[in-house]
Amino acid sequence: MKKRYSPLNQALHWITALCMFAILPLAWVMINAKAGSAIQHGTYNWHKTLGCIVLLVTVFRIGWRFIDGPPPYAERVAAWDRHLAHLVYWLFFAVMIWMPVTGFMESAYDGYPIKLFNLIQTPEIFAKNDHMASLFAWLHGLGQWPVYALIILHLLGVAFHLIFTKSGVLGRILPEHALDPNGL
Ligand code: HEM
């Protein structure tokens, strides 16, 4: 019986995590940077580019999960704990679609199409519309709160298992020989 997520699922998890941990500080810098400065343009473009990568990876992951799913949990992991973990994952998947889509729509209606990797300009797809831009800006801003809450819950969950249950949960998302997924 498999004990770990497959290497592909592990890689996709860590690519997403790295992107998320870059997207958030980029957001805080870009919205506070001097308007029109090179640093503001650069941080916006990288925020948007990494957000699009998260969207693509997440859509793929959701489909792929049905073919190559998570490994079964160790018996020691309680039923309530598994349910909570699954709830957090599905909410994560939902916000990782919600955030890029609302961010994309905001930029498109605001007349600022994405410059991928701060290099490749993409075309304008909508006419500028301030009302729609502020609606999507509001939806995008609102979505950050569940993102923060889920990251905190997820990391508390990992810490709880590492410290108290020692059920090897972290090993499930790490390569062979990193940690024993049957317990520390
Ligand atoms: C998982 C992906 C994403 C996350 C977690 C995320 C998160 C955030 C956060 C936390 C802010 C600051 C909100 C505030 O304080 O008002 C923000 C702002 C922004 N994001 Fe994203 N974002 C993501 C993807 C995207 C994408 C793909 C785009 C565009 C293609 C985008 C465009 C923007 C824009 C234009 C703002 C400025 C909002 C404003 O002040 O009007 N974001 N994002």
Ligand code: HEM
């Ligand atoms: C913002 C960053 C992160 C996001 C969005 C995220 C999201 C996810 C998601 C959606 C899953 C479920 C995967 C699936 O079932 O297909 C997962 C699993 C997991 N993540 Fe993260 N993660 C993040 C950061 C981290 C970090 C920093 C750690 C370690 C400290 C971590 C440890 C784990 C572990 C151990 C699992 C497997 C747990 C289990 O099988 O129940 N994650 N993560």
